[in-house]
Amino acid sequence: xxxxxxxxxxxxxxxxxxxxxxxxxxxxxxxxxxxxxxxxxxxxxxxxxxxxxxxxxxxxxxxxxxxxxxxxxxxxxxxxxxxxxxxxxxxxxxxxxxxxxxxxxxxxxxxxxxxxxxxxxxxxxxxxxxxxxxxxxxxxxxxxxxxxxxxxxxxxxxxxxxxxxxxxxxxxxxxxxxxxxxxxxxxxxxxxxxxxxxxxxxxxxxxxxxxxxxxxxxxxxxxxxxxxxxxxxxxxxxxxxxxxxxxxxxxxxxxxxxxxxxxxxxxxxxxxxxxxxxxxxxxxxxxxxxxxxxxxxxxxxxxxxxxxxxxxxxxx
Numbered sequence: 001x002x003x004x005x006x007x008x009x010x011x012x013x014x015x016x017x018x019x020x021x022x023x024x025x026x027x028x029x030x031x032x033x034x035x036x037x038x039x040x041x042x043x044x045x046x047x048x049x050x051x052x053x054x055x056x057x058x059x060x061x062x063x064x065x066x067x068x069x070x071x072x073x074x075x076x077x078x079x080x081x082x083x084x085x086x087x088x089x090x091x092x093x094x095x096x097x098x099x100x101x102x103x104x105x106x107x108x109x110x111x112x113x114x115x116x117x118x119x120x121x122x123x124x125x126x127x128x129x130x131x132x133x134x135x136x137x138x139x140x141x142x143x144x145x146x147x148x149x150x151x152x153x154x155x156x157x158x159x160x161x162x163x164x165x166x167x168x169x170x171x172x173x174x175x176x177x178x179x180x181x182x183x184x185x186x187x188x189x190x191x192x193x194x195x196x197x198x199x200x201x202x203x204x205x206x207x208x209x210x211x212x213x214x215x216x217x218x219x220x221x222x223x224x225x226x227x228x229x230x231x232x233x234x235x236x237x238x239x240x241x242x243x244x245x246x247x248x249x250x251x252x253x254x255x256x257x258x259x260x261x262x263x264x265x266x267x268x269x270x271x272x273x274x275x276x277x278x279x280x281x282x283x284x285x286x287x288x289x290x291x292x293x294x295x296x297x298x299x300x301x302x303x304x305x306x307x308x309x310x311x312x313x314x315x316x
Contacts, residue, residue: 015059015207016296017168019046019080020073027076031059032204036067046205047079047254050151050167055207077124078170078205079149085124085199085256086245087145087174088116090236091229093263101272114236114244116258119174120196127171127202130301133284134197135308136316137177140282142300144219144227144265144290147172148238149205150255157246163239165251168205171295172258173288175199178268178281201256203296215293217262222287226270226279229262231292 016032029046030037040049040062049058089095089110099106125131133140151167174195181194212231219227238257245251264270270279282288284304291297308316 015055015168015210016204017046017055017078017207018202018204019076019078021076022068022073027080028073029058029062030068031062033063033067037070037073038062038065038067041065045080047081050079050149051253053152055167074126075128075203076126077201078168078203079254079256080124082121082124082149082254082256083252085119085121085147085258086116086241087119087195087258087260088114088236088241089260090114090234090241091260091262091265092235093229093233094261094265094269095235097263097273098269101269111235114241116241116245116260117191117195119199121256123196123198125198125200125300127200127296127298128300129200130303131175131198131200131288132303133282133305134175134177134180134193135305137180137194137305138281139178140302141176141178141267142219142282142288142290143174143176143261144217144229145172145174145261146170146215146217146231146259146292146295147201148242148257148259150242150251150253150257153250153252155246155250156248157243157251159237159239159243161239162242162246163208163237165242166208166238167253168207169211169295170201170205170256171203171290171292171298172256173200173290173298173300174258174261176266176268200290200298200300202298206294210294212293215295217265217290217292219265219288219290221282221289226267227262227265227290229265231259231262233263234259 175198184190215231286302
């Protein structure tokens with residue numbers, strides 16, 4: 001019998017990890033319990049703890065520290081500078097509904113192998129950070145997802161072993177400029193600028209033993225319910241996604257593996273199914289809330305885009 005992965009507290013304690021910045025600009029790592037956020041006393045990043053496979057020991061140490069007031073700190077992405085972000089498209093309902101809404105059928109290849117794209121680690125934002133519309137976009141969207149954090153390096157993994165390389169899970173939002181995305185993908189590359197403006201995650205990383213298999217996932221805009229789905233609707237499991245990502249290469253600690261959008265989990269899908277009057281694109285001033293059982297909530301205020309800088313005279 002395999003032993004539990006070293007990131008899991010075998011005593012069953014809830015392990016929710018956050019990275020924060022205090023009022024003096026110093027970054028720290030903390031764990032949550034009913035009393036608040038307990039800081040890890042040493043100057044160490046969450047990625048350092050994951051690499052050292054020392055989360056349970058650091059958890060016990062932090063729980064002995066007095067909690068800090070969460071209102072005095074800014075929550076950052078739990079892993080602020082991940083080595084890479086691979087975002088998959090693993091929920092069948094989203095794929096089928098999105099394709100049908102534009103009169104297309106799902107390519108049978110999707111049922112034979114998972115698919116992902118690499119996106120921009122520098123664009124990662126905290127769960128409460130404001131999100132600007134992408135420059136030049138008039139069709140801005142959210143995507144309700146969950147991401148796995150890789151805890152141990154591995155190459156050419158099988159799905160069962162790959163699942164044991166997960167250090168934890170995050171709530172994840174892949175903010176998307178749909179008009180830019182559709183234009184650039186006509187050139188058979190991308191998505192690129194349609195996707196790399198911002199990615200929200202957090203507010204914490206939850207260790208794998210604590211995430212419900214059927215975690216509920218919801219989204220609202222300005223208090224109106226938009227999206228509702230469940231994690232167990234995945235067609236491709238995280239073990240399968242990570243195994244595919246590791247094929248012929250290596251996944252390393254801190255890599256993020258996004259699930260892709262849950263069914264009903266974006267405006268693109270909702271507006272094409274129910275009409276743009278019912279589900280308009282996001283605008284500056286909108287308040288977006290994404291939530292998943294055990295993973296907390298992303299709360300984002302949408303801000304205006306900065307002007308797009310022309311590349312050449314007469315071009316966007």
